[in-house]
Amino acid sequence: MNDDFKGRVALVTGGGSGIGRAACLAFAQRGAAVAVVDRHAQAAAATCELIAAAGGQALAITADIADEDAVSRMVAECIARFGKLDCAFNNAGIGGAEIESAGRKLGDIDKSAWDKMIAINLTGVWLCMKAELAAMQAHGGAIVNTASIAGVIGLSRSGPYTASKHGVVGLTKVAALEYSEAGIRVNAICPGYVATPLTQASLAARGDKILARLPIGRFAEANEIAELAVWLCSDSASYVTGSAYDIDGGYVARI
Ligand code: NAD
Numbered sequence: 001m002n003d004d005f006k007g008r009v010a011l012v013t014g015g016g017s018g019i020g021r022a023a024c025l026a027f028a029q030r031g032a033a034v035a036v037v038d039r040h041a042q043a044a045a046a047t048c049e050l051i052a053a054a055g056g057q058a059l060a061i062t063a064d065i066a067d068e069d070a071v072s073r074m075v076a077e078c079i080a081r082f083g084k085l086d087c088a089f090n091n092a093g094i095g096g097a098e099i100e101s102a103g104r105k106l107g108d109i110d111k112s113a114w115d116k117m118i119a120i121n122l123t124g125v126w127l128c129m130k131a132e133l134a135a136m137q138a139h140g141g142a143i144v145n146t147a148s149i150a151g152v153i154g155l156s157r158s159g160p161y162t163a164s165k166h167g168v169v170g171l172t173k174v175a176a177l178e179y180s181e182a183g184i185r186v187n188a189i190c191p192g193y194v195a196t197p198l199t200q201a202s203l204a205a206r207g208d209k210i211l212a213r214l215p216i217g218r219f220a221e222a223n224e225i226a227e228l229a230v231w232l233c234s235d236s237a238s239y240v241t242g243s244a245y246d247i248d249g250g251y252v253a254r255i
Pocket of ligand 1: 017038146147149190192
């Protein structure tokens with residue numbers, strides 16, 4: 001364990017699984033106290049147990065990021081326990097498999113499916129930033145939002161997901177412009193394909209085709225994505241703000 005983040009407090013949404021869990025562990029390993037947020041209480045608690053077993057400090061918070069009151073409570077609980085908020089990784093999100101119109105063209109998507117995707121993947125990130133920026137105003141901080149390669153290129157038959165992730169990149173840039181003066185850096189990461197519960201169905205259906213187009217020849221491990229988010233929150237990234245980083249094994253470079 002090193003101490004890059006000793007004395008700092010990090011909050012991670014979607015911390016109960018995949019990239020978010022890997023980020024919680026990585027922050028804790030570097031000495032941060034971690035607020036592990038997830039809509040599933042047991043998943044957040046399980047991540048906290050892993051952190052505690054490794055000698056770290058964590059708090060499980062159950063919240064739906066699409067619910068403004070829950071998001072306010074999330075930040076309040078973090079501050080009540082740890083005294084402040086230094087770093088936030090707004091990573092919770094859903095994939096096409098969770099909305100009933102997954103795999104359809106734009107003209108065939110139900111509005112309810114569209115609304116659900118945007119409420120979580122885009123409005124949810126904005127609500128989290130709104131609460132976090134307020135908490136960081138007095139002393140500065142760093143925020144990282146999880147976008148996707150779908151925030152950079154169009155993914156056919158993933159219209160709502162692509163729109164939500166392009167929106168996350170735009171929100172990230174605006175937040176960086178508006179809050180640099182307050183000493184708050186805001187960046188986005190744009191992962192390619194990572195084998196997590198979110199991609200289970202799509203990788204099972206067309207993983208071979210995706211692999212054939214991936215220059216690096218394999219899917220990412222969740223911790224490889226988490227490392228970039230943690231670095232962007234660290235003092236090593238002190239001059240980085242308003243950027244969206246591809247971390248995709250070269251997928252977008254080929255296009
Ligand atoms: P995952 O399904 O393993 O983890 C996502 C976590 O977010 C889950 O624990 C889930 O309960 C939580 N969550 C979902 N909606 C929530 C809500 N409304 N409120 C609170 N928590 C909620 O997925 P993952 O692959 O680790 O994805 C994390 C992020 O990375 C997502 O934003 C996703 O869009 C993005 N991403 C993933 C990939 C990939 O290939 N896996 C690629 C690019 C971007």
